[in-house]
Amino acid sequence: MAITVVVFVITYAAIAIGSLPGFRVDRTGVALLGAIALIVFRQISLDAAWQSVSFTTMALLFSLMVVSSTFAATGFYLKVAERVASLDTPPSVLLAVFILTAAALSAVFTNDVVVLAMTPLLIAITLSRKLNPVPFLLAFCFAANNGSAGTLIGSPQNIIIADGLGLTFSEFLRLNLLPALLSLGVVWVVIAFLYRRRWTLSDRGQGVASAPVVVPFDRVETAKALIVTLLLMAAFIFTDWPHPVVALGAAGIVLMSRRIASSDILRRTDGALLLLLFGLFIVNAALAQTGLPASLVEHMRQAGLDIQAPIPLFFTISVLSDVVGNSPAVMMMLPYLKGSGADATAAALTLGSAFSSNAVVFGSLAGIIVSEEAKKQGIVISTGEFTRAGLPVSLASMALAVVWIWLRV
Numbered sequence: 001m002a003i004t005v006v007v008f009v010i011t012y013a014a015i016a017i018g019s020l021p022g023f024r025v026d027r028t029g030v031a032l033l034g035a036i037a038l039i040v041f042r043q044i045s046l047d048a049a050w051q052s053v054s055f056t057t058m059a060l061l062f063s064l065m066v067v068s069s070t071f072a073a074t075g076f077y078l079k080v081a082e083r084v085a086s087l088d089t090p091p092s093v094l095l096a097v098f099i100l101t102a103a104a105l106s107a108v109f110t111n112d113v114v115v116l117a118m119t120p121l122l123i124a125i126t127l128s129r130k131l132n133p134v135p136f137l138l139a140f141c142f143a144a145n146n147g148s149a150g151t152l153i154g155s156p157q158n159i160i161i162a163d164g165l166g167l168t169f170s171e172f173l174r175l176n177l178l179p180a181l182l183s184l185g186v187v188w189v190v191i192a193f194l195y196r197r198r199w200t201l202s203d204r205g206q207g208v209a210s211a212p213v214v215v216p217f218d219r220v221e222t223a224k225a226l227i228v229t230l231l232l233m234a235a236f237i238f239t240d241w242p243h244p245v246v247a248l249g250a251a252g253i254v255l256m257s258r259r260i261a262s263s264d265i266l267r268r269t270d271g272a273l274l275l276l277l278f279g280l281f282i283v284n285a286a287l288a289q290t291g292l293p294a295s296l297v298e299h300m301r302q303a304g305l306d307i308q309a310p311i312p313l314f315f316t317i318s319v320l321s322d323v324v325g326n327s328p329a330v331m332m333m334l335p336y337l338k339g340s341g342a343d344a345t346a347a348a349l350t351l352g353s354a355f356s357s358n359a360v361v362f363g364s365l366a367g368i369i370v371s372e373e374a375k376k377q378g379i380v381i382s383t384g385e386f387t388r389a390g391l392p393v394s395l396a397s398m399a400l401a402v403v404w405i406w407l408r409v
Contacts, residue, residue, distance in 0.1 A: 001290045001292065003037075003038075003041050003043055004038060004043045004044075004286050004287055004289075004290055005287070005290070005292065007034050007037050007038055007041075007043070007283065007286075008034070008283055008284075008286070008287045010034070011030055011031060011033075011034035011279075011280075011283050012324050012328065012332070014027070014030040015027045015030055015031065015324045015325065015328055016323050016324045016325075016362075018362060020033070026272075027276055027325075028272040028273070028275050028276040028279070030279075031275070031276045031277075031278075031279030031280050031283065032275060032276075032278075032279040033279075034279060034280075034282075034283045035049065035278070035279040035280075035282035035283055038282065038283065038286045039282070043286050043289075044282065044285060044286040044289060048285065048289070049282045049285065049286075052281050052282050052284070052285030052286075053278055053281040053282065054160075054163060054164075054281060055244075056163055056242075056243075056244045057159055057160055057163045057164075057277070058274060058277065058278065059244040059247070059248055060159050060163070060243050060244040060247050061156055061159050061273075061274065061277070062251070062269065062274060063244065063247030063248045063250060063251040064110050064153050064159070064247055064251075065110060065113060065269040065270060065274075066251035066254060066255065066265060066266070066269055067109070067225065067228065067229060067232065067247070067250050067251055067254055068109040068110045068113040068114070069113055069265050069266070069268035069269050070221070070225045070254040070260075070265050071109060071117075071222065071225055072113065072117040072215070072268050073215065073221075073260050073264045073265050073268060074215075074217065074218040074221045074222040074225060074260065075215040075216050075217035075218055075222070076217070076222045076225070077105075077114070077117040077118050077121065077215075078121060078215050078217065079217045079222075080101065080105070080118075081118060081121035081122060081124075081125055084097055084098070084101060084122075084125060085124075085125040085128065085129070091131060091199040092192050092196075094131075094136070095135065095136060095139055095188060095191060095192060096188055098122065098136050098139050098140050098143070099139050099140070099142075099143040099184050099187050099188055100143075100184070101140075102114070102115075102118075102139070102140045102141075102143035102144040102147060103143045103144070103146065103147025103148075103150075103180070103181075103184050104147070105118070105144075106143075106144040106145075106147045106148040106154055106155075107147050107148055107150050107151045107153075107154045107180075108151070108153070108154075108229065108233070109229075110148070110153060110154065110155065110156070111144040111145060111147075111148035111154060111155050111366050112155070112156070112270060112273070112365045112366055112369065113268070113269075113270070114144060115140070115141060115144050115366045115369045115370060116268075116270075116369050116373070117268075118140065119137065119140070119369065119370055119373040119374065120373060120376075120377060122136060122137060122140055123137070123373075123374060123377045123379060127201065130200060130201045131199060131200060131201060132195070132198055132199055132200060132201055133374070133379050134195070134374075134379065134381055134385065135191050135194070135195035135198070135199070135389075137370050137374055137379070137381065138191060138370075138381070138386065138389050138390070139187055139188070139191045140370070141358070141364075141366050141367055141370040142187045142191075142358045142389075142390065142393050143184055143187050144366050145354050145355075145357050145358055145364050145366050145367075146180055146183040146184060146186075146187060146354060146355060146358070146397060147180055147181075147183075147184060148180075148354060149176050149179070149180040149183075149350050149351055149354035149355070150173065150176050150177040150180030150181065151169075151172065151173060151176075151177070152167065152169045152172040152173075152236070152243075153169075153236075155326070155327075155354065156273060156277070156327045157326045157327045157329075157330040157349075157350075157353050157354075158172070158350060160277075160327065160330050160331060160334065161330055161334065161346060161349050161350055161353075162243075164334040164335075164337070165334075165337070165345070165346050165349075167346055168236075168240075169233075169236035169237050169243070170237055171346075172346070172350075173237075175343055175346055175347045175350070175408075176346075176347060176350050176351060178404070179347075179351055179400055179401055179404045180351075180354075182400055183355060183397040183400060183401075186393060186396045186397050186400065187393055187397075190389065190392050190393045190396065191389060191393075194388070194389055194392075218259060218260065220259065221257060221259050221260055224253075224254070224257075225254050228250050228253050228254055229250070231250070232246060232247065232250045270365075273327070273365070276327075276328075277327065277331065280328055280331050280332075281331070284331055284332060284335060288335055293335070293336060294336065297336050307333075307336075308336070308337055308345070310344035310345055310347070310348045310405050310406075310408075311348070311402065311405060311406065313333070313337070313345060313348045313349065313352070314348035314349075314351070314352040314398075314401065314402065314405055315352070316333065316352075317329055317330065317333055317348065317349055317352040317353050317356075318352040318353070318355070318356035318398060319356070320332060320333065321352065321353045321356045321357050321363055321364075322356055322357065322359050322360050322362075322363040325357075325362065325363065325364065325365065326353040326354065326356075326357045326363065326364050327353075327365075329353060330349060330353050333349070334349070337349070343408045344405050344408040347401075347404065347405050347408060348405050351398075351401040351404070351405070352398070352401070355394055355397035355398050355400075355401055356394050356398060357394075358390040358391075358393050358394045358397070359387065359390050359391045359393075359394040359395075360383075360386070360387055360390065361381075361383055361386045361387070361390075363390075367386065367390075371386065
């Protein structure tokens with residue numbers, strides 16, 4: 001038991017830090033090393049480790065990544081960015097367009113893929129109009145996180161939650177879509193207020209970023225991918241076909257193309273995230289075998305803190321998401337909530353992990369992507385600046401979510 005607990009603590013501590021101190025090992029490497037250590041030291045058998053991995057979750061997430069990445073390979077995201085760039089609107093209205101675009105794309109195409117594909121393009125748009133790119137990038141990131149909470153396929157943690165609690169696509173929409181939409185107004189109000197006198201480039205003194213990689217727009221393949229996506233959504237909503245099977249079928253269709261190489265699509269999927277989740281499934285299962293987490297949860301309940309109750313669960317997952325990231329946080333909590341399929345529980349996990357993650361740059365993969373991609377383009381978003389905007393967005397969105405969850409208790 002001692003070895004398992006030590007490996008578990010080191011794994012999640014390193015994930016919170018972002019790497020294994022003293023080594024060039026990132027979050028994904030840490031999760032895999034934790035799983036390997038537990039298998040090597042016989043804290044979990046190979047069979048138990050293999051069985052602990054939810055392949056329904058992994059298959060669904062991978063398939064949706066493939067479908068989402070297809071739109072990057074066809075130049076669809078570039079086309080969307082060009083349309084946004086062509087709008088002749090004042091900065092505050094353009095900010096609203098960024099927010100709505102981020103939310104809509106993230107709800108359908110998975111937020112991390114969208115943010116990775118769109119960030120360089122949005123930098124180019126703002127700089128070409130001599131606008132300060134920071135408020136627009138922050139708004140896009142926050143809206144991608146909040147908007148993705150509305151659908152089952154909006155983010156990796158949503159997929160994990162839906163699989164763990166047995167939620168259908170329609171049930172997930174009913175639970176989370178309205179607060180996700182309302183939170184977009186929060187993003188606009190906060191960012192528009194904070195940057196009301198800092199819209200232009202001269203206010204910040206930013207240089208000119210390098211031009212993003214141009215992907216030629218393929219109208220035929222984009223149309224094919226859109227049709228597949230619409231059929232995928234219809235199957236999710238109107239049939240009881242297994243989500244992973246439907247998604248795998250969709251991924252197979254978009255991979256079969258005469259015009260775009262499958263390698264161009266697959267290299268855009270987030271393989272590192274899949275491996276991170278794979279490792280964490282094993283690390284979490286090994287700890288669960290010790291019986292320690294279940295005992296701790298029971299002791300906390302007897303002491304008056306029932307983390308399985310919706311509101312305490314909401315704040316618990318919110319804090320954990322800002323410490324280790326939202327997907328690892330959900331994976332850590334979910335095993336002790338199975339069988340608790342109440343609406344309020346599912347909403348607490350989804351909205352807590354999404355809305356809180358805007359408070360700090362490492363609270364979500366989207367925040368990390370925006371910060372790093374902006375840095376590559378010569379745009380510096382400091383940790384302090386991210387939090388000054390993200391914290392009020394998170395707190396206001398979380399207040400909205402608490403009211404929504406309370407109404408469902």
